[in-house]
Amino acid sequence: MGKHCQWRERLQKKGYRLTIPREVIIEVLRNSTSHLSAEDIYMELHKKYPAIGLTTIYRTLELLVQMKIIVKFDFGDRRSRYELSEKYGMKKHHHHLICSQCTKIIDYTDFINEELELIEKTEKRLMKKYNFSITSHVISFTGICLECKKDQT
Amino acid sequence: MGKHCQWRERLQKKGYRLTIPREVIIEVLRNSTSHLSAEDIYMELHKKYPAIGLTTIYRTLELLVQMKIIVKFDFGDRRSRYELSEKYGMKKHHHHLICSQCTKIIDYTDFINEELELIEKTEKRLMKKYNFSITSHVISFTGICLECKKDQT
DNA sequence: ATTGGCAGTGACAATCATTCTCAATTCTTT
DNA sequence: AAAGAATTGAGAATGATTGTCACTGCCAAT
Incomplete structure (x- = not known):
């Protein structure tokens, strides 16, 4: 277990x-x-x-x-x-890719390490500057997925 | 104008x-x-x-x-x-710092260039890999602001 | 300048996710 | 077994958003 x-x-x-x-x-x-x-x-x-x-x-x-x-x-x-x-x-840390048309959500774990490194650095700086206890973050990208792109002639 | x-x-x-x-x-x-x-x-x-x-x-x-x-x-x-x-x-690009207690939102523009550089790189890679037209992104941090921290004895 | 048509509008009703209320049920500890 | 608290489900209430519909105002063609 x-x-x-x-x-x-x-x-x-x-x-x-x-x-x-x-x-x-x-x-x-x-x-x-x-x-x-x-x-x-x-x-x-x-x-x-x-x-x-x-x-x-x-x-x-x-x-x-x-x-x-x-x-x-x-x-x-x-x-x-x-x-x-x-x-x-059991899922690995991931961020989101959201289709604004069909609201499908793709989890991605690619390039995540690089992102997390930056996030961590940024969190530290923001916490200091704004006196803010940061407990979590959200990174997501919005756009149009392949299927929806096809549909809209 | x-x-x-x-x-x-x-x-x-x-x-x-x-x-x-x-x-x-x-x-x-x-x-x-x-x-x-x-x-x-x-x-x-x-x-x-x-x-x-x-x-x-x-x-x-x-x-x-x-x-x-x-x-x-x-x-x-x-x-x-x-x-x-x-x-x-007229506002500059910014990201958000959200207090989960009082839902106050702080816009921050610090360190934004570094973030944007990474974001742009990531966007390119994601678009290619997932065949996804990315039109925007969200980065936000959630936590507890100074005032709310004080309140909760 | 009239008219036809359609974008734009406001009041109100309807919807839908979520929260509240409350009485009934289930644990846990005596 | 009984008290006391946690947990529950049904249904009502809430609150942001959307839909409906009749009305208004603008523009273009006559």
């Missing part, structure tokens, strides 16, 4: 219980190729666990974000999306 | 009319220190132009985004925010 299982301990240490919804929501996030919305997760679970309500999904996601077990993203499509944070998931 | 006035030509060339709402919405964006939401703009205008409705604000903003005269941002507070794009505004 790698680090990615320690979320249980993490929750319990804070007095939260391990419940079915929490188990399976994390499971869904782990098995997916990411960027699921609350509704996506609900749909996915509904097959096997019809008893779990959407409200619970939202509540659980909020808790997990707060515990930094998952990360919440806002790509411009008016709904939040979630993915396991690196520490608890 | 600098480039920042050419949005009129831009609209007209596409067959759109120059109307009061369009004029004043751009004016508000130009005079503000940015990141206004649709409602912010509505409030601002309502004093002098009570006849302009919120719907028109939304419609105009959508049009201006489409024309790339303004840029739409989604910081995680569940409402879109807008700023003039560089080409039509």
Whole structure:
């Protein structure tokens, strides 16, 4: 078992219980190729666990974000999306490529080291200058993907 | 008159009319220190132009985004925010520093050249690899600002 | 100058993701 | 088993955004 299982301990240490919804929501996030919305997760679970309500999904996601077990993203499509944070998931750090037409999102991990180096340097300088504790960053590129480019004659 | 006035030509060339709402919405964006939401703009205008409705604000903003005269941002507070794009505004290119507590947003222009150089290089490589026309990028850092840090004893 | 047509508009209704409320249920610890 | 707290689900409420529709104002052709 790698680090990615320690979320249980993490929750319990804070007095939260391990419940079915929490188990399976994390499971869904782990098995997916990411960027699921609350509704996506609900749909996915509904097959096997019809008893779990959407409200619970939202509540659980909020808790997990707060515990930094998952990360919440806002790509411009008016709904939040979630993915396991690196520490608890198996995915490598990545950034996003967003198609503004079909809102498809591509994760890329290329050239990431170079980016991260710069980011780290920048973070340090910004924290000092603006007295700001930086906890995370977002880098994303927006544009038009191949398929959408084809479509627009 | 600098480039920042050419949005009129831009609209007209596409067959759109120059109307009061369009004029004043751009004016508000130009005079503000940015990141206004649709409602912010509505409030601002309502004093002098009570006849302009919120719907028109939304419609105009959508049009201006489409024309790339303004840029739409989604910081995680569940409402879109807008700023003039560089080409039509006077602001220098900048990135964002977001406080996750009070949602205050700091624009920073420091170290931006270094960042842009890397970004440009990365964009080129990504476009090639993923067959993706990149039109814009977002870099933002999230964290806790000085004031909020103080508050949380 | 009239008219036809369409861009532009505002009030209001509708939508949709998310949050709130509250009563019921399930743990955990006695 | 019982108390007390955490967790839950259904449904209502919220709030930003979008859709509808009738009305207005502008421009071009007659």
